[in-house]
Amino acid sequence: MTLLMERKPPAAAGAAPLRPEFRRGFAPLAGAAVLLTLVVALAVPAESWQGGWAETRDRTHAAAVLLGIPLALAAGCWQGGRERRRGTGDLLETAVRGALPRFLASAVPVALWVAAGHLLAAGCALLATWYCATGDSPYLVVPLTDSLLLGSAALAGQVVGRAVRWRLAAPVLATAGYAVLGFLSYDHGNALSALSPLIDTSVHRMPVWWQPWVSVVWVGGLAAAAVLALTARRPVTALVPLACATAAAVVLVQAGGLTRPNPVAQRQVCDTSTTPQVCVNTRYGKLLPQITEALSGLTGRLEGVDNVPVRFEDRVGRSRADEAELPMVTPLGWSVVRGKLTEPERYAWEAGTALVGRRAECDHTDPAVARTDAAVEHYLAPSPAEKLFDDLDARGSATDRAELKARQQARARLLGMAEDERRAWLSEYFATAKNCDRNGVPTL
Structure with a gap:
């Protein structure tokens, strides 16, 4: 009796079928692939988003949707065809556990590892911005919901891998997923574009608070419906998540606006x-x-x-x-x-x-006024390229050299004024800064 009682722990260990899948096999590799892909995609143009929270949000979100979701679909699809490649599919059909538990034991580790890989990549991007952030604050809801989207995509991919007996199903599914997401996201004027998780945001606009969560219900509902249709004892139960996904899709399409002005940017x-x-x-x-x-x-x-x-x-x-x-x-x-x-x-x-807004407001500016404007700009903050243009005019034609001399004389007159005289002259100059002719404009 004592020996029998001592043999119970191995049986208890067998009650955790997910543990081997989490620790080894394809699932950790899928998570590492998502992490590496997103990190490389983000690192190449890092200077274009690093330091701005909205820029970091948009770049990580775009990478997660356009690269992470197709990769998650492919990873799930490849995992779904594992038993068929091994030739153990018929053997598993005789197992005590039902189809849904067997499916989840294989699919959940991949989905969680894929989501974890994305979360780690997004966390690295947030850390990269945190030390040099210029203001604003991080947008944490977007990476959290993106991870749920990637996990849902992995589950949906596993359904395809179970249902389609083709070794090239995984890359074809990833390509098709990328094409569909690109099509939905390309024309933001199309009502169907609201079904894409990648919406048209900018540094001045942000998603409405409910959009990321409704997108999760839309994508996750489709994935759950596919899983139940394939594995549930009563496939009719798939109608429940399908109805949730349909309701979420209607909300997204009929909402009319999925973004709002960023209050901080105002x-x-x-x-x-x-x-x-x-x-x-x-x-x-x-x-x-x-x-x-x-x-x-x-x-x-x-x-x-x-x-x-x-x-x-x-x-x-x-x-x-x-x-x-x-x-x-x-x-x-x-x-x-x-x-x-x-x-x-x-x-x-x-x-x-x-x-000096005169140049933008006027179709033509008097040469003397233009030289005066240039002299004022030189006094306030000279152009870094000013010396280059002066050297070019000095080696140019007689007209160019004459114009260069006139510009230099105008600069010298302004710089040679006494402080009070120059202050009074500038006050008069800025009072006429919008005039297009030389009437009333003090020239040098």
């Missing part, structure tokens, strides 16, 4: 210690000290000057009459890389040109 954070003030989008609030420092020379030269814009602003759309548009910091990877301004001098020059 606000500004300002440094009021300068003239003009410097205001940046709250999403990039941590860049404000760097931007203020880059513009310090320009704002210092405008101290005490009248008729200048009240502030630099960074909002969507045209600036107001008393504002000037701040140079763009997006898309990331150009002006800003990993939370740092890459070219402060160029950034300051672009801000200086924004103060």
Whole structure:
């Protein structure tokens, strides 16, 4: 009796059929494949999203949907055909456990490993942004729901692998999944595009709070219906998740709008210690000290000057009459890389040109006025390419050399003024900054 009681632990261990599948075999390899694929896809253009939470959200979401879901489908499909490749399918049919438990014992480890691989890749992306984030906050719901989508895709793929007796089913299914997702996501004006988990978001817009969860019900419901139709004793039970998936699809298609304005992107954070003030989008609030420092020379030269814009602003759309548009910091990877301004001098020059809106407003500008504008820009924040163009004109024709001499003389006149005289002249200049002819415009 004692010996029989001591032999119970092995029987108890046999009550955990999922453990071997989790620890070895194909499931961990599938998770590693998803992790490696997503990490490589994210790492190649890392400077274009690293540092911005919305950019990180959109890039990881796109990679999860367009690469992760097809890979999960293929992994599940390959796992589904395992018993057939081994020639043990008929033997398993005689097992005590029913079809659904046997299916789940094989499918659940792959689904969970695939979801874990995605979560780890998304976590790495969030960590890569966290240390150089420029503002805003992480969007954690999106990677969580994406992991559920990948797990559902793995389950659906296993159904196809069980049902289709073809060794090439896995790559064909992955290709078909990618094509369908690409088709649904390509034309966002099409009502069916709402069925794609990849919706049209941007740094200024975000999904409505319920969209990711409804997408999970839509995709997960289809996967659950397929599983029950294949393995349940009563296939009619598949109608329950199918009905949930249909209801979710109707909600997505009929909703009318799956995104909303990002509330953080509508606000500004300002440094009021300068003239003009410097205001940046709250999403990039941590860049404000760097931007203020880059513009310090320009704002210092405008101290005490009248008729200048009240502030630099960074909002969507045209600036107001008393504002000037701040140079763009997006898309990331150009002006800003990993939370740092890459070219402060160029950034300051672009801000200086924004103060003189005459060139954008006028079809033609008087040559004397154009030279005056260029002299003011040179004084406030010279172009990094100014010396190059001066050298080209110096080696050019007589007309080019004459124009270069006129520009240099205009610069010299402005720089040669006394501080009070230059401040008064600039005040008069900015009062006429929108005039297209030289009437009333002080020229140099």
